[in-house]
Amino acid sequence: MTTARGRGRRPGGVDTRAAIIVAARGQFAAKGYDKASIRGIARDAGVDPALVHHYFAGKAQLFAETVDLSVDPTVVVGRIFEGDPARLGWRVIETFLLLWDPPERRQVLVALLRSSMTSDEGARALREFLNREIFGRIALATGASDPQLRGSLAGAQMLGMAVMRYVLKVPALVDAPNALIVERLGPILQAHLVDTAPEPD
Template sequence: MTSGEGRGGAAPTGASRTGTRGRGRRAGGGDTRAAIVAAARAQFARHGYDKATLRGIAREAGVDPSLVHHYFSGKAGLFAQTLDVPVDPGAVIDAVLAPGLDRVGWRIVEAFLGVWDAPGRRESFVALLRSSMTSDEGARVLREFLVREVFGRVTAAAGVPDAALRASLAASQVLGMAVLRYVLKVPALVEASDAEIVERLGPVLQRHLVDDVPRRD
């Protein structure tokens, strides 16, 4: 009887632990990463890039916030994963900024073209651009991401005034070129080489992001 009670007593304890784990946060596992990406996609669509938080994404995914940091490099990296694009935006901008601000405009254009033209990636970016043209939510998320995580980092490094305006103007140049070249397929832009686009658009971004703007008297 004592032996039976021992076996009977062990079972509820195990069941209790299992039940607690089921009702609590999701542990790390094969489906955890996918759950975080799905939650992030929903949060970005609902709140936009700026207002979505990693803690809120973790809460919606049912995981501990530390797991989000474990699987992803940050909000920018997680956003890239929601687009199904295997690129870490933070690493790309780090590489662009590493040599300093001299000719950073040229390097930004070169980096964008390198990412977009890589095999298997163009389709994802074209889908993103199309979504931004037809969806208010898609446009807001892409706009906020580019202004904050890409061009905003450059203006912050440059310490320039009117940083938000400068970042927005730079984003408009790059997005405009991308839409015309990859979505609308304007012949002159499609046929232009990457090097030619870099040399023509680079100085424009340099002026927007870094150079002093002459004041009108």
């Protein structure tokens, strides 16, 4: 005798984690990063929201999983803040370059950048993610004035460099060692993200 399976949430397991990622990818594409919610993702995946939190530390980590970044953005940002605040800009670009170094991750990031250039949905999700979880968070944490503008300027600097070096493959940037790029862009990012100029009289 067989017993009919009761209705309810999907149990945990490998297929459940995959279903959550698929649902999250759909939510981010349809609503962007800001408006996508853990509750909505859980509903689309047919699981309880608590199960989403069981597999993923938060929305930032879940977004990273949907684009196969294999890194936790909150951990990355935390490492950037370790050390002398006067060298924060240098650590931002150094960390960014280290994330791009592994060839398998670089392929994913290049695909993500290209998608953001050709898809309104992809551009919105990437923009909102970077603004809220990476550059916006860094700028807010420094206590500097105009954090949204500062974060956006830093993001523009970094993404512009990424497009030129990894997508368009401009020879001078491709051939430049990471250490040189860090020393050239570090002061610029420091100026974007941290209040260093004296107050006017």
